[in-house]
Amino acid sequence: MGLRLRLPQKTSPRSPSYLLLCLLALSFFSFTALLFYKVDDFIAQTKTLAGHNLEPTPWHIFPRKSFSEASRRSQAYRILQCSYFSCPYKPVLEPKSLLSDSLSGRKTQQPKCPDVFRWIQRDLEPWGETGVSKEHVEKAKESAAFRVVILSGKLYVDLYYACVQSRMMFTVWGILQLLNKYPGMVPDVDMMFDCMDKPIINRTEPQSFPAPLFRYCTNEAHLDIPFPDWSFWGWSETNLRPWDEEFGDIKQGSKRSSWGSKQPRAYWKGNPDVVSPIRMELMKCNHSRLWGAQIMRQNWAEEAKGGFEQSKLSNQCNHR
Structure with missing residues (x-):
């Protein structure tokens, strides 16, 4: 019986496509790790339940909110998912009535604005001739607690100072409901808000360059633009529910x-x-x-x- 020698088989080199897949996978995981690190770093800067990224407002001491590592991680995952993957939004579309009328060539008669809205014209009168420029908005930022931007039907919020209690959260919640109720009908807008009660934009300022700042209160001596009180949508610290819920109980009472x-x-x-x-x-x-x-x-x-x-x-x- 003769001996059989088995020669070692020649191994074929790895194909370039396999190396390319490995390189792409490594790049993807590196990018994901970097992205999560940035989101996690952002969460670390969030100091309150509603969120702010600067020291508390100088005119109202607001205690910082401490987060556990678990809650910080869960927030990071939500922001990561909402910002980059799956959060839906409704694009701005032309209202159906206007679209159908424009296609048919008919001219529609604009409905008369209810008399109660005449106060809007009065409150915005200081900017009637000049309009509101980017410089106006940046000037209002000096006294603002947060900024609201609506762009293409999406809402963006920039947080400057911590608002007392849950005022900011319910104010933003009200704007979100507006976008949901009138999809595609809310134009792009950039607004500065302060969440304290006392107005600060004096009428004695140069009338050509007053700061357009929204807040919950104003008076005849100031130009602060009134915005509906946050408690209309809720005030959890006083057990106050949204107005549509409270109103039903008030009628029964x-x-x-x-x-x-x-x-x-x-x-x-x-x-x-x-x-x-x-x-x-x-x-x-x-x-x-x-x-x-x-x-x-x-x-x-x-x-x-x-x-x-x-x-x-x-x-x-x-x-x-």
């Missing part, structure tokens, strides 16, 4: 007693300790026989301990 059986007094209940001279003067009117008014002090700290049972709006429909 009002039916518990007839109009004639309600107390014939002006009724107010709130917190006067907010550096408001008007509220302090109002407290002096708490005399039912002399002024026909019932003025109540609201202690929100105590209400929170009691589950807000005494501050429900639906339980305060007892006056006329």
Whole structure:
């Protein structure tokens, strides 16, 4: 029996296509790791639940929010997914009515703007001749807490300072609902917001260059542009739900007693300790026989301990 020698088989070299796939895979994983690092670094700079990336606003001390490593990671994953992969949005489209009319060649009569909106013309009158330029917006940034930009139906928010409580979050939530309710009908816009109550843009400023700054309050001596109060969409710190939910309960609460059986007094209940001279003067009117008014002090700290049972709006429909 002869010996059989098995020669070693000659191995073929790896094909260039295999090396190319390895190189592409390595590049992809490197890019993913870098992207996640950047998002994670962004999350590390977020100091509050609503989010801000600078020191707290100098006119209101706001405690920083500390995140655990697990919550920070989960936020990073959500931002990564929402920003780069799957978050849908509705593109800006021409409204159907305008589109059909333009195709048919018909001219539509523009509906008359309700009289209540005349205040918009008054509030924007300082910019009626000059318009709002980029320089105007940048000037308003000096006093803004956050910036809202709507571009092609998508909402972008730039955070400068921490707003007190959840004001900023509910304000942005209201704008998101606007975009959802009127898809394709909201034009591109760039707005600066401040979330404190007191207006600061004096009418004594040069009328050719006032800063267009939105806030919740204004008066005759200031040019701050009024924007609906954040509590219209919710105020979680005082157990206040969105207005459409609260309004239903208020109507039911009002039916518990007839109009004639309600107390014939002006009724107010709130917190006067907010550096408001008007509220302090109002407290002096708490005399039912002399002024026909019932003025109540609201202690929100105590209400929170009691589950807000005494501050429900639906339980305060007892006056006329």
